[in-house]
Amino acid sequence: MTDICLQTDADIPAIESLMAEAFGSSRHERSVWNLRPGPPVASLCLVIRNDDEVVGSLRYWEVQLGGDIILLLGPLAVRPVMRGKGYGKQLIAESLRRAKKGPWKLVLVSGEVDYYPKFGFVPAAPYGIDWPGFIEPERLQFFELVKGALASLPSGPLPVRALSP
Numbered sequence: 104m105t106d107i108c109l110q111t112d113a114d115i116p117a118i119e120s121l122m123a124e125a126f127g128s129s130r131h132e133r134s135v136w137n138l139r140p141g142p143p144v145a146s147l148c149l150v151i152r153n154d155d156e157v158v159g160s161l162r163y164w165e166v167q168l169g170g171d172i173i174l175l176l177g178p179l180a181v182r183p184v185m186r187g188k189g190y191g192k193q194l195i196a197e198s199l200r201r202a203k204k205g206p207w208k209l210v211l212v213s214g215e216v217d218y219y220p221k222f223g224f225v226p227a228a229p230y231g232i233d234w235p236g237f238i239e240p241e242r243l244q245f246f247e248l249v250k251g252a253l254a255s256l257p258s259g260p261l262p263v264r265a266l267s268p
């Protein structure tokens with residue numbers, strides 16, 4: 104049986120092992136981690152369980168984009184043996200549904216170019232994102248939680264910065 108719910112403290116070891124399996128032990132050296140000095144958004148820390156085992160995890164952090172606070176999606180990972188069964192898709196769809204109830208207008212992700220458009224993400228490169236560190240610009244993608252949010256962004260460069268922990 105599959106179930107999506109908020110992560111608990113008891114899930115943390117399973118989540119860390121999942122992340123190490125997906126991204127390797129040097130994952131925290133990636134530039135995206137510059138934007139995650141504090142805790143994730145608790146109401147959006149989701150796990151997906153299959154027969155009580157954590158098989159996928161998705162978290163979000165708040166970041167500053169110009170004058171706004173927006174959501175940064177990730178990390179997202181599904182256990183290798185469980186991939187291709189729709190778990191990633193379910194985690195993203197459910198998290199975006201929950202995020203729409205919050206105060207944020209936009210989600211930013213640094214992720215697979217072919218994966219996120221199917222959920223409605225669009226390239227962020229045209230908006231002149233100033234990312235803190237190395238990034239392949241085509242990986243940056245936006246999702247509008249509020250229709251029209253992208254049209255109301257000021258013209259770039261738009262700095263993305265971490266919030267103080």
Ligand SMILES: CC(C)(COP(=O)(O)OP(=O)(O)OC[C@H]1O[C@@H](n2cnc3c(N)ncnc32)[C@H](O)[C@@H]1OP(=O)(O)O)[C@@H](O)C(=O)NCCC(=O)NCCS
Pocket residue numbers: 125126179180181182185186187188189190191192193213214215217218221
């Ligand atoms: C990316 C990841 C989370 C996808 O999880 P998953 O449960 O296998 O994905 P799903 O089964 O929900 O796949 C949904 C769709 O995306 C496609 N897809 C899966 N992984 C993809 C990838 N890396 N790139 C492009 N498309 C992908 C699937 O083919 C499927 O397409 P369909 O809807 O047309 O059938 C998983 O492969 C993973 O953990 N990868 C390693 C960590 C990682 O790269 N995380 C994402 C960082 S951006």
